[in-house]
Amino acid sequence: MLFNSLHFLVFFPIVVGLYYGLPPRWRNSLLLVASYYFYMSWRAVYALLLLATTLLDYYSGYRMSQLPTKAQRRPWLYLSLASNLGTLFVFKYFNFFRDSIAQLAATLHLPIGTGPALGLLLPVGVSFYTFQSVGYIIDVYQGRLEAERNFGRFALFVAFFPQLVAGPIERGGHMLPQFRREHEFDYARIVSGLRLMAWGLFKKVVVADRLALLVNPVFNNPRQHPEGPLLVLATLAFTFQIYGDFSGYTDMARGAARVLGFDFNLNFRQPYQSASVPEFWRRWHMSLSSWFRDYLYIPLGGSRVAPSRAYFNLLVVFLVSGLWHGANWTFLVWGGLHGMYLVLSTWAKPWRERLAQFTGLAARPGMRQGLGVFITFVLVAYAWIFFRANTLSDALFISRHLFSGWQNLHGRQLATLLLDFSQHYRPELAVAALGVGLMLLVEYFASRRSPQVWLAAQPFATRWVGYVGLALLILYLGIFNSTSFIYFQF
Structure with missing residues (x-):
């Protein structure tokens, strides 16, 4: 079901009317049923995949809450990660890696069999609700969040229809308390x-x-x-x-x-007004950027390591971000470009300050800001070529011309x-x-x-x-x- 469809135009007022007309104790149940109906209107069978993810992560979180040490909780963390990321790999990336290995083998004349391709349709929103559920599990494992004991409430957290298929990627600490409160008509x-x-x-x-x-x-x-x-x-x-x-x-x-x-949470904050690429990523798709920061960049060491390792961490995060967006080399290049932008921006910061002093831009903050916005916009717009192009060959053709x-x-x-x-x-x-x-x-x-x-x-x-x-x-x-x-x- 799309927000810009007649189906949603009928669906949403009915849900709102029932929601405020029902006693508070039934409202979460209504939202859960409505959310699964919303998802099943696309392809009903994949609601089973959503339910399986919910069941496993609920039970993993519940079991971890009963164990006092991280060492004891770690097997449940690994089980959840393997299940979620494995599901994502099978549906989204298996054919990409299979085809890439086959092309490499053919180029090197290696007798490697890759097996048949999987004829699976990518479930809508699988990357979003998977990352949301994984974030919850990691927070419970780290002790930053109490595991949710109410299964219906947790299921609603994973499947809540407004953000189910395209975010924003919410955190358990932000959303679960809201599902426990009564919301009066305002x-x-x-x-x-x-x-x-x-x-x-x-x-x-x-x-x-x-x-x-x-x-x-x-x-x-x-x-x-x-x-x-x-x-x-x-x-x-x-x-x-x-x-x-x-x-x-x-x-x-x-x-x-x-x-x-x-x-x-706010997901966009005027990103094309950014005066640098790091600022752009603090304004664009903020829920995903903060997810990668908290659950990948910081665990890799973040910026609290040697500069060369910090640059490596940035490149890894943005290559993974590119792959998250799609199983295509175009997305990997797009992510790699942004990773290089950030590495160069970090490395060149002292030189930019010296150049600003030399050219007099340091004394003209408005002009410096405008120039930064223009350069950032050009860099971001160029990278979008690889994001939009159907193939890497098309993207390179456009770049050359x-x-x-x-x-x-x-x-x-x-x-x-x-x-x-x-x-x-x-x-x-x-x-x-x-x-x-x-x-x-x-x-x-x-x-x-x-x-x-x-x-x-x-x-x-x-x-x-x-x-x-x-x-x-x-x-x-x-x-x-x-x-x-x-x-x-x-």
């Missing part, structure tokens, strides 16, 4: 949640899905569009498409949870080229430009004051002009063909 909170859902829907159907109509023709057939200006346009379009798509989903998830009385054709183009010729390409997409170009501009404007002011807070403080008439205006933009400019969210594939 008009202001519900309106706030609905506003957030509407804004997320705008970012999805007006911004992201419109931009997809420009991105897909180029990235799906890059050799038919080898002109540098078109490749740059498509790359910039995807840069905003993926942000509108993923942050739009997160806004809708956080809004839906807020309507029901729950708070999710980004600067081709510019030298022979004057302003009028460039305009003609772009208009020729967009003759079938002129409405999409205009709508996408309007949507991106509005999104960036709201994000800019949101970095100074929450638009939710600002809007709530306005007179009744002003608020409703804003609501109606946003609704009209969504209805008239949105694409309602139930397009899946990009991160559903992960």
Whole structure:
């Protein structure tokens, strides 16, 4: 079930009405049933996989809570990790590693048999709920969290429908106490949640899905569009498409949870306003970034080791992050690029300070900030090429041709080229430009004051002009063909 579908438009009000109409003791049960229905509406049989993960991790956590030392708890930790990561490997990575080994064997003329490929469909959201459950198990093992004794409550923590299939990846210490509390009907909170859902829907159907109509023709057939200006346009379009798509989903998830009385952690904080790549990763997909920091980077030694080892730790984390996103070499390269960005940023920090002093930028913080934002945006946008490309060959082709054709183009010729390409997409170009501009404007002011807070403080008439205006933009400019969210594939 998609947030931008008619199915969800019917499903969600029914759940909300029943939730606040039932006695508090039945509400978690309702949410659990609704969450499994939400997941089963995609493919019912994979709900068994979700249930198996829940049962194993609940029992592993329960057993660890009865054991006083880490040495005694360790077998249950290993059992949970092996089960969760093994399931993820079989469904998501087996065929990738099989094919990679077969290609390597063929290149080296080695007689290695790899066996048949597995014809398994990747379960929606498996990477998200697996990491959420693994985080819970590690926290219980480390003694940072008491194991949840109520199975229904734990099952709801794993399967809660707003964030089940694409995050944010929540922590047990944040969500489990919320499932123990009673949530009363709060008009202001519900309106706030609905506003957030509407804004997320705008970012999805007006911004992201419109931009997809420009991105897909180029990235799906890059050799038919080898002109540098078109490749740059498509790359910039995807840069905003993926942000509108993923942050739009997160806004809708956080809004839906807020309507029901729950708070999710912030997952995006104006990432394209970042003045460095490390800052970008403190603003982009924050729940995943903090997960890798706490459960991989710090256990590897973090930055409290020799510089060379700290650089190695960063590269490992981002290569794993790339692999988490997808079983394809393109994602590994994308993760490796960001790992190298962070290593170089850390290594070059003293040199940047000296250069800033030498050029006078140290005395002009505004100019220095703007330059940092521009450079960071270019680096991030370039890496998105590998994230979006279907194959590594396509990504390398696009990279090689980004600067081709510019030298022979004057302003009028460039305009003609772009208009020729967009003759079938002129409405999409205009709508996408309007949507991106509005999104960036709201994000800019949101970095100074929450638009939710600002809007709530306005007179009744002003608020409703804003609501109606946003609704009209969504209805008239949105694409309602139930397009899946990009991160559903992960």
